[in-house]
Structure formats: C-alpha cells, structure tokens
Amino acid sequence: MREWLKQLREEKGLTQESVAAGSFINRAYYSQIENGVRNPSYEVAAKIAETFDINPARFFAGKISEPFTLALKNAPIVVAHCDLELKYTWFHHPHGVFTPEEVIGKTDEELGIYKGIPELIGMKKLIIEKGMPMKKFIVFQQHAGEKTYVVFGEPLMDESGEIVGAATVSMDVTEE
Known part of the structure; x- marks a missing residue:
C-alpha cells in the first residue's frame, strides 16, 4: 500500500x-x-x-534508490529534498527516528522542533533565497543525546533553471 x-x-x-x-x-x-x-x-x-x-x-523512489540505499546502509548520512515551502519531497536516512513515509510532505516544524532544527530551517531558506550552496555544522538533539552534523545544501532547480527547493546531505561528525 x-x-x-x-x-x-x-x-x-x-x-x-x-x-x-x-x-x-x-x-x-x-x-x-x-x-x-x-x-x-x-x-x-x-x-x-x-x-x-x-x-x-x-x-x-524505491526503485531508483535501491543501489543508493545499499551503498549508504551503514553510513551516518541523511539525504533529503524539500520544496519551496520546505516540505520534504524526498528523504533517506536508514537508521533515523523517522521513515520516509512519515517525513514526505511535512516540514521540519511539523515533525517537531528540537535543538538544531531552527538552524536547519534557516539554512534551507537561505539556499532557496540566494540560490547558492551552503555548508554548516549543526548540533541536533536526538534521543541518544546531541549529535553534530555537517550539513551541505544546494538549490534544487527544474528544467528551466527555476529554483524549486533545496537538497541537503547531512553527515554525523560527532566525536565519540
């Protein structure tokens, strides 16, 4: 289903x-x-x-992402796309607290405000507004405690070059 x-x-x-x-x-x-x-x-x-x-x-998405999912199965990486309203249109995080089905069509705010989320929202807004890539270190509060991620973001564009959202890749760089 x-x-x-x-x-x-x-x-x-x-x-x-x-x-x-x-x-x-x-x-x-x-x-x-x-x-x-x-x-x-x-x-x-x-x-x-x-x-x-x-x-x-x-x-x-399932068919397209099978090789991608296998390659990142054990990597501490989150890959996501959002639209201009910052609603997720694609999401991959194999060991996160959210499944893609729970995330797609929702904003970070709808998923719950935790430490780091306002910074992520601001970053996505800037990427869309300025049309430029960004990199930022963000500390997120998770169930297992605080985790530091390096977040890379790029504007998503349609065939005509119009910005339609943002793509982000986040990697856990927490020192243990």
Missing part, C-alpha cells in the same frame, strides 16, 4: 474519485495505484503528481 499517497489525499480532503478525475484516469485504476496493486506509468504518475503538486519521481 502507498500509505503516503493515501495520507496525502486525505490531508488535502480529496476522494479517490476526485483525484482520478483531476488526473484523467479511472477511479478503480487510481485505487489500485494507491493500494500498491498497480504501478503507474511515468505519464500517469505525472498526472497524479500534478493533482497533488508533488514530484512524480516520488512514485518510483
């Missing part, structure tokens, strides 16, 4: 029928996509994504 898709639909107050109609597909077909029974083509994913104002790559 694509729980993230169902959750997104419910958060927007939409029915399966209205999403299907807005995406120009059959409601039963949409239901199968939402329930994980069928995988959409890229064209259908793009239509659904347009209805939700999300990136269609979200439908294929």
Whole structure:
C-alpha cells in the first residue's frame, strides 16, 4: 500500500474519485495505484503528481534508490529534498527516528522542533533565497543525546533553471 499517497489525499480532503478525475484516469485504476496493486506509468504518475503538486519521481523512489540505499546502509548520512515551502519531497536516512513515509510532505516544524532544527530551517531558506550552496555544522538533539552534523545544501532547480527547493546531505561528525 502507498500509505503516503493515501495520507496525502486525505490531508488535502480529496476522494479517490476526485483525484482520478483531476488526473484523467479511472477511479478503480487510481485505487489500485494507491493500494500498491498497480504501478503507474511515468505519464500517469505525472498526472497524479500534478493533482497533488508533488514530484512524480516520488512514485518510483524505491526503485531508483535501491543501489543508493545499499551503498549508504551503514553510513551516518541523511539525504533529503524539500520544496519551496520546505516540505520534504524526498528523504533517506536508514537508521533515523523517522521513515520516509512519515517525513514526505511535512516540514521540519511539523515533525517537531528540537535543538538544531531552527538552524536547519534557516539554512534551507537561505539556499532557496540566494540560490547558492551552503555548508554548516549543526548540533541536533536526538534521543541518544546531541549529535553534530555537517550539513551541505544546494538549490534544487527544474528544467528551466527555476529554483524549486533545496537538497541537503547531512553527515554525523560527532566525536565519540
């Protein structure tokens, strides 16, 4: 089941029928996509994504990221993308407290304000505003105590060169 898709639909107050109609597909077909029974083509994913104002790559993130996930399985690294509203559109952290399904479509504020989060939010805002890469050391409060991360950020751009969000890579550099 694509729980993230169902959750997104419910958060927007939409029915399966209205999403299907807005995406120009059959409601039963949409239901199968939402329930994980069928995988959409890229064209259908793009239509659904347009209805939700999300990136269609979200439908294929698992397939695309398999080699990436394997390579970073034991690395203390978080990789994420956010849109202009700072809502996560992609997230990878294999041993974090959040799963991608819990994070996608939410802001850091919606996930909970902890030490370091205001600095991360400010960094993302600057990356988007200035359109320039940044690097910053940020101390985050986690369940196991404070952890220091070096955070690298880049503006995300669409095909026409417009900034559509920010991409960040954060690595735990806490000295033990």
